[in-house]
Amino acid sequence: MWHTLVGTLFDYILSTLSKLKQEIKNKKITFNNPTIMKKLTTILVVVLAVAFTSNIFAQNSATVASASASAKIIAPITLSNSVAMDFGTVASTTDGGDVTLVVAPNGSVTRTFENSNAQATTLGNPKSAKFDVAGEANAAYNISIPADGVVSLNGPSGSTPMAVKTFTSTVATNGGTLNGSGTQTFYVGATLDVNATQTAGTYSGTYSVTVQYQ
Secondary structure (H helix, E strand, O other): OOOHHHHHHHHHHHHHHHHHHHHHHHHOOOOOHHHHHHHHHHHHHEEEEEEEHHHHHHHHHOOOOOOOOOOOOOOOOOEEEEEEEOOOOOOOOOOOOEEEEEOOOOOEEEEOOHHHHHOOOOOOEEEEEEEEEOOOOOOOOEEEOOOOOOOEEEHHHHHOOOOEEEEEEEOOOOOOOOOOOEEEEEEEEEEEOOOOOOOOOOEEEEOOEEEEEE
């Protein structure tokens, strides 16, 4: 619509100028003639109107661009505990002491005793905890293991709970990476704080390990 209007105005200007040229050539009018002055004024007004309107359209003009959006949904990360942590059998002593499960990358465990009198190496079957992660292939993830002071093992009625502390993992807490099949296994060890003259019996407790995508 705007282009049509501008074209019509310019046609009018050109037509009027052509007529004025012909009239001047035929000496029908002079520049002092009121008629030609009126026509020239009209042309000037039209030119100014076109310029002004053109400027307004230029200022109010807008450019529209289309853009795309996309998203990729990946499988949720999951964690399962396939082997429970087991400190094995420990002998009660008059002064107690720590029992630590030192875990190798392949999950094998070495049990160390702060108090050698607590050793009962021929009894029980100490094991590190085994965790299996599944999710998006080759994805990186973080692991969170318990802090000290939040996990303990409870035993027979009247017994003193034993704190579980210094949790360790074969995957660094700042990240692991799932393999091409989207899985990975890691192992967790910890230290059991056995109290002096710990009451005999079976002790157990729970703790949480968390994984999440980076």
